[in-house]
Amino acid sequence: MDPQPLKGRKAIVTGAARGIGHAIAQRLAIEGARVAIIDVDGTGASRAVAEIGGHALAITADISQEEEVDRAFAQVIDEFGGLDILVNNAGIVGTDTPVHDLQVADWDRVLDINLKGTYLCSRAAVRHMIPQKSGVIVSMASISGKEGNANMAPYSVSKAGVICFTKTLAKEMLDYGIRVNCLAPALINSPLLDGMEADRVEFLTSKIPMGRLGRPEEVAATVLFLASDESTFTTGACLDISGGRATY
Ligand SMILES: NC(=O)c1ccc[n+]([C@@H]2O[C@H](COP(=O)([O-])OP(=O)(O)OC[C@H]3O[C@@H](n4cnc5c(N)ncnc54)[C@H](O)[C@@H]3O)[C@@H](O)[C@H]2O)c1
Numbered sequence: 001m002d003p004q005p006l007k008g009r010k011a012i013v014t015g016a017a018r019g020i021g022h023a024i025a026q027r028l029a030i031e032g033a034r035v036a037i038i039d040v041d042g043t044g045a046s047r048a049v050a051e052i053g054g055h056a057l058a059i060t061a062d063i064s065q066e067e068e069v070d071r072a073f074a075q076v077i078d079e080f081g082g083l084d085i086l087v088n089n090a091g092i093v094g095t096d097t098p099v100h101d102l103q104v105a106d107w108d109r110v111l112d113i114n115l116k117g118t119y120l121c122s123r124a125a126v127r128h129m130i131p132q133k134s135g136v137i138v139s140m141a142s143i144s145g146k147e148g149n150a151n152m153a154p155y156s157v158s159k160a161g162v163i164c165f166t167k168t169l170a171k172e173m174l175d176y177g178i179r180v181n182c183l184a185p186a187l188i189n190s191p192l193l194d195g196m197e198a199d200r201v202e203f204l205t206s207k208i209p210m211g212r213l214g215r216p217e218e219v220a221a222t223v224l225f226l227a228s229d230e231s232t233f234t235t236g237a238c239l240d241i242s243g244g245r246a247t248y
Helices: 019-030 042-052 066-080 104-132 153-172 191-195 198-206 216-227
Strands: 010-014 034-039 057-060 085-088 135-140 178-185 238-241
Touching: 010 019, 010 066, 010 104, 019 034, 019 042, 019 085, 019 191, 019 216, 034 042, 034 066, 042 057, 057 066, 066 104, 085 104, 085 216, 104 135, 104 153, 104 178, 135 153, 135 216, 153 178, 153 238, 178 216, 216 238
Parallel strands: 010 034, 010 085, 034 057, 085 135, 135 178, 178 238
Antiparallel strands: none
16 A cells, blocks of 8 residues: 555545544544544634644534535635545434433434534535545445434434445546545544443443444544545445444
């Protein structure tokens, strides 16, 4: 592999103030990319940029808001002089609630961020990538989007949507040299787990044949593969990172 396979590439990673996104942004920067972090947590994004160093950029924006997304992408493209890689990573898990008790506001919030946010950011990216006839998009789905986790309907549905959105957009982008893929991780050790009930974390960990949580760095390594020229025949795919949990 090239010593710096992403040298000269310009990347946006959403939700990279912490957790998996932080590890992805760090890895892309190590591999030569200039990275912009778009996160609703502006303080965390600035802290992450200071840790990553180089010429990283922090932008505060809510990915579920159309105007904020378009403004943030315009700012990155202006400052970087282009955009080659988008990683749709920002997402929330929502409440631990069965459907019969679920409030509409909770449903809407998760779908707005996880699914509409992925669409809005992807749209902003491909509007720039189509004329240059190149680019890659990697989105964070989840194993729950393939299986459906009880008490996590909005989350599971949003991630199923991300998988289908990936396959749809990949087909639309074939003629423009833009590849679109997603990942389906099982449980990964990140601050997202702090917002989940302890017994839920224990249950979901017990479903992983390897018997452990995944690490953000392991997800980042797979994102690197999909974002680099090592995966030029891969588009419309959903890659599992599940310690053996995924069976299809
Ligand atoms: N941790 C897991 O077990 C796991 C498993 C499968 C998939 N995922 C997915 O991976 C992605 C990252 O998860 P994580 O575990 O690092 O989560 P996390 O909660 O640790 O980090 C999520 C980041 O997204 C940001 N964010 C949230 N809402 C936002 C919004 N509206 N606009 C912009 N930024 C926003 C947060 O500020 C935070 O920095 C998510 O899409 C998640 O669904 C996580």
